[in-house]
Amino acid sequence: MKKNRGKNSQGERDTKKKWSKIIKIAGISGYAVFLIVSWMVGFEPGKEISYNFGSFSLDMLKVLPCAFILIGLFEVWVKKEMVERHFGEESGVKGYLWGILLAGTVVGGLYVVFPVAYSLYSKGAKLSVIFTYMGATAICRIPMTIFEASYMGLKFTIIRLCVSLPLVIVTSVLLGNYLTKRNYEIMKGK
Amino acid sequence: MNYLYIVTGIAVIVSVIANREKTRKAFEIARERVVKIAPAFVAMLVLVSVVLFLVPDEAISCYLGADSSFQALLLASLIGSIILMPGFIAFPLCGILLTKGVLYMVLSAFTTTLMTVGILTSPIEKEYFGARVTIIRNATCFAIAIVVALITGIAFGELF
Numbered sequence: 001m002k003k004n005r006g007k008n009s010q011g012e013r014d015t016k017k018k019w020s021k022i023i024k025i026a027g028i029s030g031y032a033v034f035l036i037v038s039w040m041v042g043f044e045p046g047k048e049i050s051y052n053f054g055s056f057s058l059d060m061l062k063v064l065p066c067a068f069i070l071i072g073l074f075e076v077w078v079k080k081e082m083v084e085r086h087f088g089e090e091s092g093v094k095g096y097l098w099g100i101l102l103a104g105t106v107v108g109g110l111y112v113v114f115p116v117a118y119s120l121y122s123k124g125a126k127l128s129v130i131f132t133y134m135g136a137t138a139i140c141r142i143p144m145t146i147f148e149a150s151y152m153g154l155k156f157t158i159i160r161l162c163v164s165l166p167l168v169i170v171t172s173v174l175l176g177n178y179l180t181k182r183n184y185e186i187m188k189g190k
Numbered sequence: 191m192n193y194l195y196i197v198t199g200i201a202v203i204v205s206v207i208a209n210r211e212k213t214r215k216a217f218e219i220a221r222e223r224v225v226k227i228a229p230a231f232v233a234m235l236v237l238v239s240v241v242l243f244l245v246p247d248e249a250i251s252c253y254l255g256a257d258s259s260f261q262a263l264l265l266a267s268l269i270g271s272i273i274l275m276p277g278f279i280a281f282p283l284c285g286i287l288l289t290k291g292v293l294y295m296v297l298s299a300f301t302t303t304l305m306t307v308g309i310l311t312s313p314i315e316k317e318y319f320g321a322r323v324t325i326i327r328n329a330t331c332f333a334i335a336i337v338v339a340l341i342t343g344i345a346f347g348e349l350f
Contacts, residue, residue, distance in 0.1 A: 024229065024233055027233070027236070028232060028233065028236055031236050031240075045243060048243055049239050049240055049243045050239075052238075052239035052240075052242055052243055053235055053236065053239035056235050056238060056239060056286055057235055059285065059286070059289075060231070060235070060282050060285075063194065063282075063285075064224065064282075065220070065224070066194050066195060066197075066198040067194075068220040068221075068223050068224050069198055069201075069202065069216065069217065069220045070197070070198055070201060071219070071220065071223065072215075072216035072217060072218070072219035072220035072223070073201050073202070073205050073213070073216040075216070075219050076205075076212045076213070076215050076216040076219065077205070077212065077216075114314060114315060114317075114318045114319075115318075117318065118318055131327070134327075135306070135331070138305045138306040138331070139302070139305060139306060141277075144277040144278075144281075144305070147277060147278060147281045147282075148277070148281050148301070149194075150194050150281075151281040151282055151284060151285035151288075152281060152284060152285060152288065152294075152297065152301075154193065155345070155346075156294060156298065156342065156346075159298075159338075159341060159342050159345050160298060160302065160338055160342065163337060163338045163341045163342075164302065164334055164335075164338045167334045167337065167338075168331075168334065171330045171334070175323075175326060175327070175330070179323065184320075184323070186318055186319060187317060187318055187319070187320065188318075
């Protein structure tokens with residue numbers, strides 16, 4: 001019974017994906033046709049939009065390859081397992097440090113982080129370390145940070161990290177300690 | 191932007207010297223990632239090119255620029271809290287908006303709330319952490335984002 005339901009929702013998701021793909025392709029090809037026709041008949045707004053598109057694309061392409069090469073190098077050289085091994089074993093300041101390092105290697109959004117947080121919790125990591133880890137995944141994932149610095153400048157990134165990281169650690173410790181006192185438990189989710 | 195090329199160049203050279211095979215793998219990962227993100231990227235560029243044509247530069251600098259920095263800050267952080275957008279799309283978009291005169295602190299509020307506050311993901315978060323902790327965490331992160339944005343504004347000379 002359960003298996004069947006899973007299959008159905010899988011199928012639904014596939015059709016949904018297919019439709020969003022069709023809409024995307026239709027939209028982009030419609031856009032391309034519009035630009036070409038605009039150029040042929042000399043329609044000014046269309047021409048201007050194509051200038052926009054061209055200059056934005058050029059700006060993006062100047063940065064994109066470098067950013068992704070750096071991300072690739074990072075993924076090859078920093079092994080997630082190595083960080084995970086140290087996590088939880090170390091206590092005190094080192095625990096937080098490894099928490100932040102582990103966070104740096106995460107790929108994906110917040111929804112990926114919740115299950116990991118639970119598994120860390122069930123392995124006996126401290127609540128404050130777990131909250132630090134969660135906060136850090138949001139603010140200092142290395143691939144994201146590389147991307148940010150590439151497009152917004154290093155100064156922007158450094159300010160953001162220097163301000164947000166200490167604040168995240170302090171609030172995580174406060175929240176963690178408060179909840180530990182109240183015998184709080186992280187649930188398994190659904 | 192030049193330092194990006196320099197850093198990448200040095201990183202690649204060091205990596206090649208250390209291990210040629212691993213470097214090749216890194217380039218493969220990079221290529222895979224580019225291919226994976228490309229459709230969403232093109233879609234973003236298409237939308238942005240149209241929207242920025244329809245919305246004149248003056249309107250952007252009026253509503254998101256120096257003249258109304260605080261409203262813009264609040265608006266940006268609210269939008270960032272609600273919507274879901276991968277960072278690989280968000281940062282390039284912010285890079286474009288930057289050239290259009292949107293303030294650093296507004297973009298900082300947007301990206302930081304985007305990454306840390308998740309109103310749409312809160313139902314999932316609630317199942318793991320309970321409603322109270324979910325609310326506390328999101329509210330704290332929102333406050334942190336505002337602080338980060340204000341300090342960014344000060345550092346870039348946009349506030350005083």
